[in-house]
Amino acid sequence: MNVGVLALQGAYHAHVRTLRSLGVSATEIRKPADLDGLSGVILPGGESTTMSMLLDSSGLRQPLTELGNSGVAMLGTCAGLIMLASRIADGRDDQLPLGLLDVDVQRNGYGRQLDSFECELDVDINGMQRMHGVFIRAPKITRIGQGVRVLAALDGIPVLVEHGVCLGASFHPELGNSTLVHRHFLQLAEASAPATTPPLTHLGSR
Amino acid sequence: MSSGTTGSFPVKRGLAEMLSGGVIMDVVTPDQAKIAEDAGACAVMALERVPADIRRDGGVARMSDPDMIDGIKEAVTIPVMAKVRIGHFVEAQIIQDLGVDFIDESEVLTPADEAHHIDKFKFDVPFVCGATNLGEALRRIAEGAAMIRSKGEAGTGNIVEAVRHLRSILGDIRKVGQADSAELFDWAKKLQAPLPLVQELAETGALPVPLFCAGGIATPADAALAMQLGAQAVFVGSGIFKSDEPERRARAIVEATTHYNDPSVLAKVSRGLGAPMTGIGMDEINQRYAERGW
DSSP states (O other), X not given: OEEEEEOSSSSHHHHHHHHHHTTOEEEEEOXXXXXXXXXXXXXXXXXXXXXXXXXXXXXXXXXXXXXXXXXXXXXXXXXXXXXHSSEEESSOTTOOOOOOSOEEEETTTTOSGXXXXXXXXXXXXXXXXXXXXXXXXXXXXXXXXXTOEEEEEETTEEEEEEETTEEEESSOTTTSSOOHHHHHHHHHHHHHSOTTSOOOOOOOOO | OTTOEESOHHHHHHHHHHTTTOEEEEESSHHHHHHHHHHTOSEXXXXXXXXXXXXXXOSOXXXXXXXXXXXXXXXXXXXXXXXXXXXXXXXXXXXXXXXXSEEEEETTSOOSOSSOOOOGGGOSSOEEEEESSHHHHHHHHHTTOSEEEEOOOTTSOOTHHHHHHHHHHHHHHHHHHHOOHHHHHHHHHHHTOOHHHHHHHHHHSSOSSOEEEOSSOOSHHHHHHHHHHTOSSEEESHHHHTSSOHXXXXXXXXXXXXXXXXXXXXXXXXXXXXXXXXXXXXXXXSOOGGGOOO
């Protein structure tokens, strides 16, 4: 299985490291040809305005949207969640989301860097599990569409959501020690992958 | 904010990670900040004069006027950084109080203390510091820096010093990675850096915080050079707003930083940018900013 990490700007190294630690091959995505043969795509944290501009200049916006609509698994963290969303509040006018995950987000909804924080989260993946969440100038999920499942919430506000094979997190699972979210994403990717892909057998729990 | 912990080291380093693969641009007005954001900057550095002007004007360079920083904060939605003088912890207290996202304890401003850097663990806002070699980088990390940038020579438009510093830092990281456990004691002594950080470096093969490149980047090719050498992102100071066409150059440098390994993209974005900043040779300057910091 080959998973792509959007590498236009942001914390893509951290996702690549996490994937490789799980024995999965990871491709950095910078141009449309990099999308070939991917079973899943991760949109990392970073600056969503920068990524949005580079999505257009690199010609990735349309093929990436088509890939998402074709049922390939997607994971968006922080700015990546903003990119996946239906609607962005407090963004720039020219900053268009991909509309692959039916949620509305407010950019920097948890404040600026001085309000950034880390905390423990209870995550509903194979039963309730504890994981560490790092929130950096994090976007706030302000609405979830029908059928969107909340996997974790903080003070009653969703911070990890799932719809079909699409996952979105306000926080940064790639910055902590837990690989819970990534392992769950890889299961979604495996389920959505073409039948020719060899099955994953090495994803033990960490 | 709810039950979370703010101002911790992982939270500080987290923002540094988010700026990876991006371009941080020096701006002196809200209008320039908007141009930078439009061009795809991942953050802006608010300061009163770009390094080339500080170099030309001379005198004491200090932190910026809070009104000017507020104006830039209001103009953009991306993170805003600001510079303080080396060792001037009161300037840092003021800048933190303004709600700036990152502080640069910078050799470009006139140092306030010739022996001590700021104890950066005392602050909730993350700090970036410059370094010319691995020892300097590790000393700054020991003081709490959440990001290191190679210093280069600010305000020159000349990449030679940035290359020297990046090669020195990354070359020594590779050498420490090859050292055996007994040799690490000697490395700590030679680098004048804390042993536990040297041992951690040997184990992980990388600095515990992101390494960016600054000081002399003037063209898309310069930015890509820094990235190919191993920088995680770049700072561009005078290089943008001292050039003929700042908007186009800023955007080209952003694209070059993303596509740093793709010569055909680099060729495309390098076309028709107008004249870069003139730049100066190292033998023409009388003050090397990179020598400030200890």
